[in-house]
Amino acid sequence: MGQNYGLGRGLSSLIPQKKISRDDNQVKTDFDFSKVKSLESAEDQPLEKKEETSVLAQGILEVELEKIKANPYQPRTDFDQDKLKELANSIKEHGILQPLVVTQNGDDYELIAGERRLQASKLAKLEKVPVIVKDVKEKEKLELAIIENIQRHNLNPIEEAQSFQQLMDEFQMNQEEVAQKMGKNRSVVANKVRLLKLPVEAMRALKEGVISEGHAKAILSLENQEKQ
Template sequence: MNNTKKGLGKGLGALIPQLEQAPDSGVLEIRIQEIIPNKNQPRKEFDEEKLQELSHSISQHGVIQPILVSKVQNGYEIIAGERRWRAAMKAGIKKIPVILKELSDEEKMEVALIENLQREDLNNLEEAQAYKEIMEKYELTQSQLAEKLGKSRVAIANTLRLLHLPEKIQDMIKENTLTAGHGRAVLSVPENLQEKLAQKIVEDNLSVREAEKIAQTLKEKEELKDPQDHPKVKDEGSDQDYILDLQERVQRHMGTKVKIKYKNSKGKIEIDYYSDDDLERIIRQLIE
């Protein structure tokens, strides 16, 4: 295993010095033009209105909380505090208070992600993409990442699932036209129905719960289209209701899409998974 992982997991408090610890906590003033953004910044979009509000506050009161930076070849790279830096630039501030901290690339990425998550600054797709990049770059499992971020593994898995949505629907989540909950409801229907459901959610201003109910109806209709798959279920309403009820209960328990194919009291159960970690989670649920 890659030894570069050892620096991860310290937590934000250990990586970012608290200013109240001591008067000589290492706060410096650096020319704002010497500072460059973090190349691994998980947040890709900054709310212009909120940025303008912060800029106005900074022009009146200055930058009260220093940003965290590390020394790089051509200046200083932001580890945490890019929003304050951008607002200070807008306000015409020439120098900005910083805390200089030497961190590995892994630690920089982790701090940038945690800072945004704690301030709820990331949209759901940015959060999912950041999870994916960290896991791939540093060979972390969902469980390891969940432990470092203080989240459940299921929460990490559910966020990552959003990356399986078509690009058009991902854009709707980025623009806050749909919520992450809506996105997960859309994911539960076949691909050929996903855009149709997303559009209906927007047009009818559906809640997540309403979207989930429609998704379940669409899935049931799709599954009953082929008479070869469900001859008995289709003919006998009581069996149909029973099988569909079982399917929904198993889905809720497993936390993923489940399909029960039924024919003459025999058939098979299909359980979807979206990563190696997701597969391990499902297997544990089945054997425990």
């Protein structure tokens, strides 16, 4: 009789032994090979179209750059191209650190805040950008665009004056209300708006940086004296 290499009685009672039948040593031939064909055909199927919009984080989406349209109420008309290139290079290296603010407009989006980031993203040849989508009305777009530009970027004095005047005209605000909205003194708003009374040549010179705001105020004073 050969030596028994089975488990002892104690271990045998704890670990049940499987009874091996003759069929277990035979290769099963009842496998459904039709499944192999279905798997192969699945791999041959084209990939689904890449989503045009994806969620990056709560409240932040990533959308195709070409679907974002410029804000028609954008008060800034001139952008420093050198600074835009610097921002574009930064975006290439670090990405967009602050999402653009947009509103849904059909299948596209309309920019509310972030014009410089939008322009720089185009220079950086990005395909998608992070955005925060807000549901706003037409006049709210204007207010948000003006406030965002004045607070974040240096508008030239004429652009800033035009923005203040636009707030007063569109929202029936007085200078005091505009000052409170912008966190400025009323005198600051009043002096800016007065710049719109400059002669066209002087306004152009101030806008282009040929003369300073102090020079512009001196011109206004001279004109007032001549009228008197």
